[in-house]
Amino acid sequence: MMPKGEIKEARTVSALRQAVAGWRGRGERVGLVPTMGAIHAGHLALAGAARGQCERVVASLFVNPKQFGPAEDFTAYPRDEAADFAAFEKAGVDLVFTPPVAEMYPPGFATAVRVSGVSEGLDGAFRPGHFEGVATVVAKLLLQCLPDAAYFGEKDYQQLMVVRRLVRDLDIPVRIEGVPTVRETDGLALSSRNVYLSAEERRTAPLLYRVLCDAAARIIEGGDVAGVLDQGVAVLRGAGFAVDYLELRDAVDLTPVERLAGPARLLAAARLGRTRLIDNIAVAPPG
């Protein structure tokens, strides 16, 4: 394990396991924050939540090739390890796990984890193979680290539900904590991909969250769900978004909701130029 300033770096599974075993052997709780780097305040909120509940915080930094489609931005994905380490250090992260691709997927690697149900539809429909890549890498990270808890953002709500299902189904002994979405002051959800937005697109981008909020309010008031969603899509298209989906789903199993009767989630994905934005908010029936 290499010290990098105050913060330590583990590049191998065995170095990670050694550090975690030492801490847990002393009765210290360990929190894991999986990331793909390009660290922003959203990731740091996860680290802060981990810090609040655990004596030790591990962040992983791994741009997982398996969760990118062939036409997606794997090679262009923003990478800045020095800045990421500095941000993690300020957030009180003890160790950063930075496995090379060959450490995660050694020659002959042949296993995939596929979670049905919650992985289908929404981003699962628009990004074939994405959630299989996510479930495979998250299962590996959880088993490599075996933390007490792992922290995931509600920003990627479908991913959070996939991870919850995976952990229950495979009896992985780790508590999964969801952390609310961190937003810019104009409402835009923080994302590593926001750097792709042009100045003009950046001005348009917060409309996605405004449309989600307006649609949620109208659905809670009893508005017809399909009609409200159609109008939301029209507003986004009118502003220049190419809309992949705007859908109301059950908050837990993500099945489609036609009439609001229990906790639900409104989820959207829309493209502005070459940037694909996703966002979601809770929609609860009144009372």
Ligand code: AMP
């Ligand atoms: P990523 O590096 O994009 O794979 O994200 C790593 C983790 O940070 C995931 O659990 C994301 O859901 C979470 N995350 C990303 N953006 C935000 C945000 N704006 N607010 C809260 N969590 C976030």
